[in-house]
Amino acid sequence: MERPDWAPEGIDLSKASVARAYDYWLGGSHNFAIDREFARQAIAAVPDLRLVARANREFLHRAVRFMIDMGIRQFLDIGSGIPTVGNVHEIAQKVVPDARVVYVDIDSVAVAHSQQILSGNKFATAIQEDLRRPEVILDHPATRALLDLDQPTGLLLASVVHAIPDEDDPYGILNRLRAALCPGSYLAISHVTTDSRPEELGEGARLSGRTTTPVTARTRAQVERFFDGLELIEPGVVWSPLWRPDSPEDVGDHPERMSFYVGVGRTV
Amino acid sequence: MTGHRDAGSPEDRYRHGLDTFARAWAKALHRAHYVPISAAERYRIVRSLAERLVGGLFAEPPDPTAGIGVGKDLVAAGFASPDALGRTIAILNTRLAADLGLPADAAMPIRLTALLEGLAAGFTAAVHDRSLDAQDAVRLAALAAQTRAEQALRANEARFRHLATHDAWTDLPNRTLFVERLDRVLATGPPSRRVGMCCINLDEFATVNDILGHDVGDRLLAATADRLRALAEPAGHLVARFDSDQFAILIEGTTCAEDAVKVADQALNALAEPFHIDNTEIPVTASAGVAERSVGSGDTAELIRATQIALHWAKADGKARWALFAHERSAADAERYRLSAAMPAALRHGEFALAYQPLVDLRDGHIAGVEALARWHHPRLGVLGAGQFIELAEHTGLIVPLGHRLLEQACQQASTWQQDGYGLYVNVNIAVRQLHQTGLVASVAQILDRTGLAPYRLQLEVTEHAVIELTDPIRATLAALVELGVRIVIDDFGTGYANLANLRTLPLRGLKLDGSFTRPAPRIGKPPPPAVRQPDDTAFLATVVALGHTLGLTVTAEGIETASQARRMRAAGCDTGQGWYFGRPASPGEITRRVADERR
Incomplete structure (x- = not known):
């Protein structure tokens, strides 16, 4: 018998959760007073933060639809957060009814909520894990049950890699995740930056320090490094509204104000 | 049957204007959506809502529920943000009449206002309901998460507790658990209640390890544990592995030393049956030290020490036997030790x-x-x-x-x-x-x-x-x-x-x-028969x-x-x-x- 290496953390509702604050920015009500207090302070620092969040969300949806068009039938969505209408499994299963989705989040409330929503959906599930433990995610029984990693997979890392500080080696973590994917898989990343609005976003990142998952903003070059060794899909790493918009009018006048670098890469 | 196209519904009459208006509305609602949808989907939704608005505008008598329904359905379709309502009111006010080319009828602004009133009420009512539902859902999720975390914590504690109180190899209780139980027995029973204990040790375990290897030795220990468990657990006695090849049995509620001796005897008999490991017959003998006494006459450490001393006697007396602890012999041993030390x-x-x-x-x-x-x-x-x-x-x-x-x-x-x-x-x-x-x-x-x-x-x-x-x-x-x-x-x-x-x-x-x-020693007993x-x-x-x-x-x-x-x-x-x-x-x-x- 082995000694358990993991003691579950009790859930701490006295600390703001970025997952639930993100839900608030998107206009959702799946959040608590402590989350809204943080979310409003962040809005005070970045007044159009709701739009920033929505633009990021839109990118995720376009990326999923793109991957479905490319033939992807299974997704691993890490940092999935609070599920809302139009989540990955809804987009995917609308086109391919048995498309598989495994949601992963570190926030136990987000995961519990996801599980409530997904009860009865045998092709989608949610597990509580930490992106910093890629092997545990990949070897998780739920992952093993739903995903066949010998088939191309869509790995979605929307608004989550910036929760990994440099000392936790985000590039190493990404490499370990990518190593598990077979050729022809896709990786989507959206990542906060202070390149365009250093002061406002800098303050927002500073505020995130009081949440359960503080943010590390990165430059375009740093975000591009996450795609090293992948075939970077056009138009490369760009501001979130600029990645394959549905129509020119969706881009808006100042895409750089959306403060997220996004990109999709393909494993070769 | 005759008829004129003119006599068609207002939706038909204003089809072209409706398309123009819906395009403007859909554009205004960009990023006012709770979740993203494609531009085409957005247009499809508002085009249908615009049709219902126009229907409500011309209804006779005026239908106040048309605006309420559209407001609710805007939310249901995901246009639930404050921006969505604000922009919708603005676009209806500024664009609808012009895009549709409505006549400058004095009644029209009144009808439009009524429609907007209903839309705003329907929208906010739906958002309110939706928020309340979401709050319920997130609280339930938090509760579920909390429950799960507590269960996991308890399961983990139970696992840690089991690990801390059981021997990993045989899964028998370990010395810690044994001592805890004995402490409890000694602390809670009436002083007249009696308790017995035996300490059992394989006689040649080191030889088995040396000759047949530690793997066989380990399996012999597991088999020994199984036999002792099978013997003692049905009778309600606690069996523990103390260390290496030493096991202990706790016998609660004895009436006399004989009760504890009986258990030791059974245990030694159970172990005397040869073991079969890897098709090799391994004959084993064991020795046992037994102690038995009333709850009020000493603590846990003393009882355990008494069985260990008795075990030592059983070994010294030739092994493959039990020995019952006796104070006199113990005192003599102690005296001998003191003499030899001095x-x-x-x-x-x-x-x-x-x-x-x-x-x-x-x-x-x-x-x-x-x-x-x-x-x-x-x-x-x-x-x-x-x-x-x-x-x-x-x-x-x-x-x-x-x-x-x-x-x-x-x-x-x-x-x-x-x-x-x-x-x-x-x-x-x-x-x-x-x-x-x-x-x-x-x-x-x-x-x-x-x-x-x-x-x-x-x-x-x-x-x-x-x-x-x-x-x-x-x-x-x-x-x-x-x-x-x-x-x-x-x-x-x-x-x-x-x-x-x-x-x-x-x-x-x-x-x-x-x-x-x-x-010459005196003859003992009856005189022998004359033939001897x-x-x-x-x-x-x-x-x-x-x-x-x-x-x-x-x-x-x-x-x-x-x-x-x-x-x-x-x-x-x-x-x-x-x-x-x-x-x-x-x-x-x-x-x-x-x-x-x-x-x-």
């Missing part, structure tokens, strides 16, 4: 001395020699006889320096008698362990040299046990001693099945017959003495306490006698006086 200091402090017991020539009754007997003048216990400490000294090895010291004292004394012209020889006991010392011959030679004692006046008494398994080094040592001129006699002859051939080949001087020849032949004690004695004489040895009778015993041993042909009848062990001065009296 001995080195006693030797340094000169607490050991010799007493001398006369050896009398049975032909004429004169004192021919003495046996030097060790005495310990213990500061607390008084004078201790050799029987009380020599064996301990042999056990610890202290016999070697002690024996040397006593030999020197004895020779010194005999030399004094020699100088005084008394010519006594002195018998000194030599332990087997001393015979094994390579330096023995040299130190005897030195002592003789230093004291000036004639070598033939020193007789070393060697027990019969020493010559049972005569090794070449011992044979050489004895030969070298005889070479020095020292005499060797066999002590306690007749108790150790001495090899007769050895008696013939060794350079011996004499035999000392064991005291049992002098005092009784050995004749006297004839047997005569044969043994004759044997000694045939081998050219002197024969000494020990333990003579009465005149009749003295007569009997003399009649049997013994040369020398020793015993209380001739004199107890005495100080050298007393011996000198007696010898002086004899010579007078």
Whole structure:
């Protein structure tokens, strides 16, 4: 018998959760007073933060639809957060009814909520894990049950890699995740930056320090490094509204104000 | 049937304007959506809502529910943000009439206002409901998360607790759990309640490990655990693995020691059945220490220690058995330990001395020699006889320096008698362990040299046990001693099945017959049936003495306490006698006086 290496953390509702604050920015009500207090302070620092969040969300949806068009039938969505209408499994299963989705989040409330929503959906599930433990995610029984990693997979890392500080080696973590994917898989990343609005976003990142998952903003070059060794899909790493918009009018006048670098890469 | 297209619904009439308006509305709602949808989807939704608005606008009589429905459906479609409502009101106010090319009818703004009123009310009501539902959902999720975290925590605690209280290999409770349970039994029961415990240990486990390997050893332990569990658990006794090959059973609610002994006996029987591991039959025996007593008479540590001591006794008594703890034996053990621990200091402090017991020539009754007997003048216990400490000294090895010291004292004394012209020889006991010392011959030679004692006046008494398994080094040592001129006699002859051939080949001087020849044991129990032949004690004695004489040895009778015993041993042909009848062990001065009296 082995000694358990993991003691579950009790859930701490006295600390703001970025997952639930993100839900608030998107206009959702799946959040608590402590989350809204943080979310409003962040809005005070970045007044159009709701739009920033929505633009990021839109990118995720376009990326999923793109991957479905490319033939992807299974997704691993890490940092999935609070599920809302139009989540990955809804987009995917609308086109391919048995498309598989495994949601992963570190926030136990987000995961519990996801599980409530997904009860009865045998092709989608949610597990509580930490992106910093890629092997545990990949070897998780739920992952093993739903995903066949010998088939191309869509790995979605929307608004989550910036929760990994440099000392936790985000590039190493990404490499370990990518190593598990077979050729022809896709990786989507959206990542906060202070390149365009250093002061406002800098303050927002500073505020995130009081949440359960503080943010590390990165430059375009740093975000591009996450795609090293992948075939970077056009138009490369760009501001979130600029990645394959549905129509020119969706881009808006100042895409750089959306403060997220996004990109999709393909494993070769 | 005739009709005019003009008479169609307002939706039909304003189709073109509706398309234009819906495009503007859809654009206004960009990023006012709760979740993203495609631009085409967005247009499709608002185009249908715009149609319903126009229908409501022209309804006769005016239908206030049209606006409410559209407001609710905007939210249902995901346009639930504050922006969505604000932009919708603005676009309806600024664009609808113009895009549709509505006539400048005074009633129209009133109708539009009513429609907007309904839309705003429907929208906010739907958002309110939606928020409340979401709050319910997130609270339920938090509750579920909390419950799951607590369950996981409890499961983890239980797992840690199990790990901390169980042996990983056999999954039996470990010593910690055993001690906890015993603590509880001792702390909670009425003082008159009784409890028993046995401690079980495999006798040759180390050998199994060494010969068959640790893998087999480990599986033997697991199989042992299974047997003990099968035996004890149905009866409600707690079985634990203490460490390695030591197991313990707790027997609650005993009525007497026999109850605990019974369990130990069953356990030993269960383990006595051969084990089969890897098609190899492994015969095993085990020993058990048992202790049983009332709850009120001591703590957990004492009970466990008692079983361990009893286990030690079972091992010492020959293994494959149980032993029941008894305070008397434990106290004796403790006393022996204390004596043995005190001995080195006693030797340094000169607490050991010799007493001398006369050896009398049975032909004429004169004192021919003495046996030097060790005495310990213990500061607390008084004078201790050799029987009380020599064996301990042999056990610890202290016999070697002690024996040397006593030999020197004895020779010194005999030399004094020699100088005084008394010519006594002195018998000194030599332990087997001393015979094994390579330096023995040299130190005897030195002592003789230093004291000036004639070598033939020193007789070393060697027990019969020493010559049972005569090794070449011992044979050489004895030969070298005889070479020095020292005499060797066999002590306690007749108790150790001495090899007769050895008696013939060794350079011996004499035999000392064991005291049992002098005092034949009384017959115990019923007299035997007449058909059974009784050995004749006297004839047997005569044969043994004759044997000694045939081998050219002197024969000494020990333990003579009465005149009749003295007569009997003399009649049997013994040369020398020793015993209380001739004199107890005495100080050298007393011996000198007696010898002086004899010579007078």
